[in-house]
Amino acid sequence: MSPHVSDAIAKWLLAAFVILVFAFLYMPIVHILFASLSSRPNFPYPPEFNFASYVRLSNNTVYQSAFLNSLLLASCTAVLSTVLGFLATIGVLRFGGRRALFYAILFAAPLFVSEIMLGISSMALYYLLFELQGNMVTAIIANAVHCFSFCFLIMAAMLYKYDWRMNEAAIVCGASPVRSFLEIMLPITWPAIMGSLITAFVLSLNGLDISFYLLGATPTMPSVAWGALRYGVKPELYALSTLINLVVFGLVLGLLVSIRLKRKDA
């Protein structure tokens, strides 16, 4: 057999495996999409288009307050962890010097501590120091620790080719540091910042482990979904899950389009 033919066989075998795995990843998501739209959620084939479970979801006041809490938590976490991640990225890439690797390891460390450990250890700290059961602020901070590493890695991976001389050139030409940041750096690094914001937002929107131990009785969407799970899955949960998946899909698609547009400009 010539190497050309065996190359082609290897390529198609790999392709088949990749298709299989993507099917494994997406089949449950598509399945619950159909289930949320059907009056028979257990076996929704052939598919129907029945929006009853979405109507019930929108009328459910528990989900409404949980949604608002989650939105607040996720937005604050996304901004906080992206700002910190941006500082860390510039610090490591531009001013890290010989210690760059040390700081990179430190900033990636929360990735190697599981979410549940972050949750219970933060809870232990606040309890020991302040006898405090946890509130929105502590939940935002603990979520930001977890998301910070993702933000740092995303921005570092997208910014390591950034040419710092551009900032200096702007300053030499008379721009203030703030102006050189706003008009030079921000527009160029925008996709990285957006990617980081989206990732942190979605991770903290959907994460249960950290918020569960730090929010006490305040309901968030994952905690309400988790509570509902104990009494069996209801079609409303399928509807909620489908909506979140659609939002995530839309955000990632938007990010992809913005990267493509950026490339065309360049």
Add this chain to the structure above:
Amino acid sequence: MPNVSLRQRLLLYVPSGFLLFFFVFPLIALVVLSFWQTENYKIVRELTLNNYVTLATEGAYITFFLRSLMMAVGVSVTLVVMAWPIAYFIVRYGGRYRIILSLLLVIPFLSGEVLRLIALQGMLGPAGLVNGMLVRMGAAPLRLIMYSNVASFIAFIYLYLPLVVTTVYLSLINFDFRLAHAANACGANRFRVFTEVVWPLNLSGTLVGFMLAFIPTLSASLVPRFLGGPNGTLYGMSMSQQFGESGTWALGAAMGVVLFLFSALALAILSFGVDLRRTGFTGMGRQ
């Protein structure tokens, strides 16, 4: 320039300080708590080793721990074996669809553990798609995938596959494939090119991916609680129960310390093989 050194300090010290206060201090608090006692839902502030003695002698906790360890090793090894062909395919043959294919991996990862478990339950549960199909075709439902360790295993694979593929992908995309071609031109066959060039040079990224699946699996609590069934209790699930239903915080904290130490040990062993510059993680390898 004094200005630069001030800015430099701020840029690196603000995130480091944040991590010190809200990442390192909580872990220290957990260690302190683990040496105290809980009696009647109240914490007694006296140094004692009782929690660790309980964990080391009571059979149930040892069983939970060994089960967690086996599950974590099995899941991580399976994930690495699955992730390599996928990442390799995307890097070598993805062409201009590379970004789309890698983002398609991100979408399931971002939709969150709880919602993904709900979706998976829709597939594997007693009334789920797989068993629904089997019953409709006249076969008996598969008991194996309902509320068992096998169900947990499938769930872990489903949850962490995107993370591992992405790490291996990041490593491979920074790998210079001309090295493989050079080895090939020098007469190495495909197997030798892989074992002597491609695999060793991407080992760092692979090990990072392994750890990113190993650590959350070792301390998982949601998956076993929801899918594990009667014989599926894992260490992390037992730990979360100490903080929830049974209210024995100090014992739970000791379990947390055990999990943390084992994760750190695994990290230390594997980090002998890791050169962060080669993981493609921060892109520093190309500077």
